[in-house]
Amino acid sequence: MTEQSLPYVSTRGSSPELAFTDTMLGGLAPDGGLYVPAHWPALAPSMQSADDGYVALARSVMWPFVAGTLDRVAFDHAVADAYATFDIDDVVSFVELDDDIHLVELFHGPTLAFKDVALQLLGRLFDLELTRRSERVTIVGATSGDTGSAAIEACRDRDTVDIVILHPAGRVSEVQRRQMTTVDAANVHNIAVEGTFDDCQDLLKAMFADVAFRDRVRLSAVNSINWARVMAQIVYYVWTAHHLGPRTTFTVPTGNFGNVFAGEAARRMGLDVGGFLVASNRNDILTRFFRGGALEIAAVQPSLSPSMDIQVSSNLERLLFELYDRDGAAVAALMGGFRSNGRAAVDPHCFARLGGQWHGERLDDTDTLAVIADTHRRHGLLIDPHTAVALGAARRRRDDFDGPLAVLATAHPAKFPDAVEQATGVRPALPERLADLFERPESFVVLPADLGTLQAHVESLVAPRVG
Numbered sequence: 036m037t038e039q040s041l042p043y044v045s046t047r048g049s050s051p052e053l054a055f056t057d058t059m060l061g062g063l064a065p066d067g068g069l070y071v072p073a074h075w076p077a078l079a080p081s082m083q084s085a086d087d088g089y090v091a092l093a094r095s096v097m098w099p100f101v102a103g104t105l106d107r108v109a110f111d112h113a114v115a116d117a118y119a120t121f122d123i124d125d126v127v128s129f130v131e132l133d134d135d136i137h138l139v140e141l142f143h144g145p146t147l148a149f150k151d152v153a154l155q156l157l158g159r160l161f162d163l164e165l166t167r168r169s170e171r172v173t174i175v176g177a178t179s180g181d182t183g184s185a186a187i188e189a190c191r192d193r194d195t196v197d198i199v200i201l202h203p204a205g206r207v208s209e210v211q212r213r214q215m216t217t218v219d220a221a222n223v224h225n226i227a228v229e230g231t232f233d234d235c236q237d238l239l240k241a242m243f244a245d246v247a248f249r250d251r252v253r254l255s256a257v258n259s260i261n262w263a264r265v266m267a268q269i270v271y272y273v274w275t276a277h278h279l280g281p282r283t284t285f286t287v288p289t290g291n292f293g294n295v296f297a298g299e300a301a302r303r304m305g306l307d308v309g310g311f312l313v314a315s316n317r318n319d320i321l322t323r324f325f326r327g328g329a330l331e332i333a334a335v336q337p338s339l340s341p342s343m344d345i346q347v348s349s350n351l352e353r354l355l356f357e358l359y360d361r362d363g364a365a366v367a368a369l370m371g372g373f374r375s376n377g378r379a380a381v382d383p384h385c386f387a388r389l390g391g392q393w394h395g396e397r398l399d400d401t402d403t404l405a406v407i408a409d410t411h412r413r414h415g416l417l418i419d420p421h422t423a424v425a426l427g428a429a430r431r432r433r434d435d436f437d438g439p440l441a442v443l444a445t446a447h448p449a450k451f452p453d454a455v456e457q458a459t460g461v462r463p464a465l466p467e468r469l470a471d472l473f474e475r476p477e478s479f480v481v482l483p484a485d486l487g488t489l490q491a492h493v494e495s496l497v498a499p500r501v502g
């Protein structure tokens with residue numbers, strides 16, 4: 036391949052540079068940092084034109100990140116295939132409310148959450164690269180909600196991967212469990228762990244820490260720190276700016292900060308963005324951060340918007356890296372202090388680099404239900420609790436911003452029917468292609484929260500295919 040490839044560097048500054056495909060398959064950098072491009076490619080004017088449709092825009096916006104690694108024709112096919120799985124041609128749809136506030140619906144993919152936008156592509160890029168390398172991997176993930184089903188749909192029936200998803204038995208909603216356990220594909224394996232989501236995550240970490248096991252089953256992950264996921268999300272910021280106009284402010288319901296960081300990436304590539312309003316539920320570490328510059332861990336509390344119930348937003352480190360002017364050693368020191376003390380303060384000079392572009396707002400569950408009810412009353416529209424957190428934040432802060440306010444709608448209301456019904460008295464219906472979800476046969480095993488038992492089970496699933 037003749038094209039120069041863009042190198043990727045770690046946010047902690049002491050890992051070797053990697054090419055796109057190596058960061059995609061590799062996960063965290065060896066120094067504990069996250070990979071980011073060594074510089075931001077510029078958005079050419081032609082890349083900001085949405086005239087040829089979403090797929091064409093996606094190909095041109097993403098190609099500079101990928102060039103020199105994957106074959107261009109194969110990449111273009113992967114992008115088209117990924118977005119052909121969506122219910123609408125141009126992936127995203129817009130709903131204008133009032134006060135120049137617009138919902139940007141990102142949930143028209145196979146599993147009804149915005150994670151499909153990135154994962155449908157990522158599954159295909161994994162397959163492309165692993166086929167080229169003649170390799171096969173075992174993707175293991177833990178889910179408390181939307182990621183598991185989106186990852187399963189992205190990986191089902193692919194020859195180069197097995198996917199094993201752990202969920203805490205009895206602690207995910209029935210819609211969410213069924214979206215994972217009713218997928219009938221030989222390479223998809225669901226495990227209900229007798230424990231909490233934290234137990235699942237601890238077991239997952241322990242599996243990755245066991246180097247011999249990791250190598251035997253060729254363990255891999257598609258979690259939210261994967262650069263390729265952020266990359267795929269940049270596209271809908273450019274698309275939205277084209278539709279709503281320059282100086283649009285984006286209100287983003289935020290958990291791991293992957294979604295909103297994609298907006299920052301678009302801005303650094305030259306997109307004319309008004310700013311970002313980071314919306315949180317009662318788990319408001321980010322609201323406090325954007326108000327004062329201090330990061331302070333608190334216990335995670337369950338809410339009506341479970342995909343935002345986080346303690347530490349892993350992708351925030353990518354923004355901190357920019358605020359520290361790409362000084363990896365300084366970021367490593369900051370994150371080291373944060374990890375050991377549960378709190379850290381960003382240098383005021385670096386914090387000032389946010390330049391009035393970033394804002395935080397939080398809504399508790401009562402506020403969230405009120406927004407769902409109000410939106411139904413005023414617009415006849417059902418929205419999910421994550422979207423409601425963002426819309427409530429946008430309404431509260433409307434007067435602080437000029438220009439359009441885009442509210443990213445991250446899940447279909449039918450994914451969270453109980454909260455929607457509680458607020459409106461109306462139970463949202465699943466789209467037709469999922470209407471028989473509750474009749475489909477489920478397949479999963481229940482296992483104790485024990486590392487040895489889980490590892491033996493994973494090996495028994497993939498052993499016939501390895502080696």
Ligand SMILES: *Cc1c(COP(=O)(O)O)cnc(C)c1O
Binds near residue numbers: 181291292294342446
């Ligand atoms: C994952 C998720 C979020 C949070 O996105 P991040 O990229 O983790 O900030 C918000 N809403 C829904 C519905 C999600 O599934």
